[in-house]
Amino acid sequence: MLVLPKGESHGIQVAPRWPSSDVAIDQETLQKLLEAQAMLPPGIELLLVRGYENRSSHLGVFRTLSRWLGIKVFCACYPGRKDEVGEIFGANGHDVDGSHVDVSIVLQGKRLRFLPLGVFTSLTRQRARAAQHLVVIEQVKAALKHCGFDIHRNETESMQIHCDYRPQKS
Numbered sequence: 001m002l003v004l005p006k007g008e009s010h011g012i013q014v015a016p017r018w019p020s021s022d023v024a025i026d027q028e029t030l031q032k033l034l035e036a037q038a039m040l041p042p043g044i045e046l047l048l049v050r051g052y053e054n055r056s057s058h059l060g061v062f063r064t065l066s067r068w069l070g071i072k073v074f075c076a077c078y079p080g081r082k083d084e085v086g087e088i089f090g091a092n093g094h095d096v097d098g099s100h101v102d103v104s105i106v107l108q109g110k111r112l113r114f115l116p117l118g119v120f121t122s123l124t125r126q127r128a129r130a131a132q133h134l135v136v137i138e139q140v141k142a143a144l145k146h147c148g149f150d151i152h153r154n155e156t157e158s159m160q161i162h163c164d165y166r167p168q169k170s
């Protein structure tokens, strides 16, 4: 497992999601991210924002509390989307190992943000923001898939590009 600080590290840009100060990732998963990066045209960069998080750390406690509060707020805002709570507020493997990562897109040096209010951003707003960059998003997702990543099937999770590296069986 590699622990990458904020900034450029091992050939990839890293911007740990608050309150983390670094991102832990498996060596092989990082290698595959770099391969995906290499497939993209210049001007499109991957930004690593979240990787492995130990459940029993201070961060784990913070995540547990913010998850509890987040679920309450989410259900109040979107009563019709309760069935998504597990997918959006679950650890999605971040507590298992360093092959589960969240990635953002940097286009011409500017980070694309599809979730200005995080997971509380409405689907309408997410889609409106994404609509301007559909080609770029598809390019990035295609590169990730080509390199062995599965993109999360939940729409909101896929907007913060949660993906899981699955080594090819050979």
Ligand SMILES: [Zn+2]
Pocket: 050, 092, 094, 100, 101, 102, 162, 163
């Ligand atoms: Zn994630």
